[in-house]
Amino acid sequence: MLAALLLFAAIMGVILFIAGRLGRGKRGDKWVGYLYLAPAVLLLLVGLVYPGLRTIYESFFDAAGKGFIGFDNYKTIFSDKDELTVLRNTVFWVVLTPFVATAIGLLYAILVDRSPFESIAKALIFLPMSISFVAASVIWKFMYEYRPDQGNVKQIGLINQVIVWLGGKPVQLLIESPLNTFLLIIVMIWIQAGFAMTILSAAIKAIPDDIIEAARLDGVNPWTMFKNITLPSVRPTVVVVLTTIGIGTLKVFDIVRTMTGGQFKTNVVANEFYSQTFRADNQGLGAALAVLLFILVVPIVAYNIRQVRQSSEA
Numbered sequence: 001m002l003a004a005l006l007l008f009a010a011i012m013g014v015i016l017f018i019a020g021r022l023g024r025g026k027r028g029d030k031w032v033g034y035l036y037l038a039p040a041v042l043l044l045l046v047g048l049v050y051p052g053l054r055t056i057y058e059s060f061f062d063a064a065g066k067g068f069i070g071f072d073n074y075k076t077i078f079s080d081k082d083e084l085t086v087l088r089n090t091v092f093w094v095v096l097t098p099f100v101a102t103a104i105g106l107l108y109a110i111l112v113d114r115s116p117f118e119s120i121a122k123a124l125i126f127l128p129m130s131i132s133f134v135a136a137s138v139i140w141k142f143m144y145e146y147r148p149d150q151g152n153v154k155q156i157g158l159i160n161q162v163i164v165w166l167g168g169k170p171v172q173l174l175i176e177s178p179l180n181t182f183l184l185i186i187v188m189i190w191i192q193a194g195f196a197m198t199i200l201s202a203a204i205k206a207i208p209d210d211i212i213e214a215a216r217l218d219g220v221n222p223w224t225m226f227k228n229i230t231l232p233s234v235r236p237t238v239v240v241v242l243t244t245i246g247i248g249t250l251k252v253f254d255i256v257r258t259m260t261g262g263q264f265k266t267n268v269v270a271n272e273f274y275s276q277t278f279r280a281d282n283q284g285l286g287a288a289l290a291v292l293l294f295i296l297v298v299p300i301v302a303y304n305i306r307q308v309r310q311s312s313e314a
Contacts, residue, residue, distance in 0.1 A: 011039060055290050058284060059287035059288040060284070061287075062284050076285060077288060077292060086267045089178075089266060089267060092178070092182070093185055094246055096189075102196045102238060102242050105198075105241070106196065108197045109201035122198070125193060125197055126194035126195075128190050128194055133252075137187060137255045140187045142156065142157060142158075143157055144160075144174050144183060145157030146172045160173070174266075175264045176264075177266070180265070181266050184259055188249060188255060192245050196245065200234060200238065200241060204230065206233075207234070211233075212229065215228075239304075239307045243301075243304040247297055247304070251293070253268075253274065256268055256270075262275060273289035274286075
């Protein structure tokens, strides 16, 4: 760390020295700008562009990374039974998590807006955002915990204890497919709902008071207020929240890895990429999965950037 700090200080010293030597004026300021951009561009090339291109290159090779096999790895992703399950689960995650988390966050933001306990209510739903995905997964793993229905064995998982109280028998929730996938999705929704609520609450408070007062004077009911005023006003923010959570959902790894390890048909693309690359030592298929993940994320990122620009211009 000390060496890195010294190197950073040395590089910045050289940049500042050269910048001080450059002449003033339009031409000099232009070169100073390029000079300050150079370290960031270099880091992007070394840390992002080159690894990305290298990953695309390796996706056309076999498990050992030596024999060229063309698009066979991509064919495997879209034809192998296990890989199709991975894609199915990823679709479940991407379709459900952003919309449900955003809907819960929006509803909660509207309900607690300007209430006497607004700050406390917001803090409670935002609290899961303050812990890591791994910690949240451990918490929910205990929630879903199962103990055999034998003798005096007591359930330590809240869900199974409730089932027993209602007269049912405990269920191994995390091994029942596809139920287990939806149970993992709940963890992500639990975490992301607080994020959605915080952003959308700020957007709701930005709605001009005169518009709201005029609507109330006209006698509009809560549903009409939401449909015709609140939702259109916060629509750009809703889109940004949806796409942001969607990007995070596509890359979900910690929850699946911690709770099931991708077993019992709960695997997703990000975890499968890790498993193939570092556990199965299949570099080619792992690289192809990484490329697929990149392809899926790029359109969402581009759309997100476009929406941010449009909202800022408006």
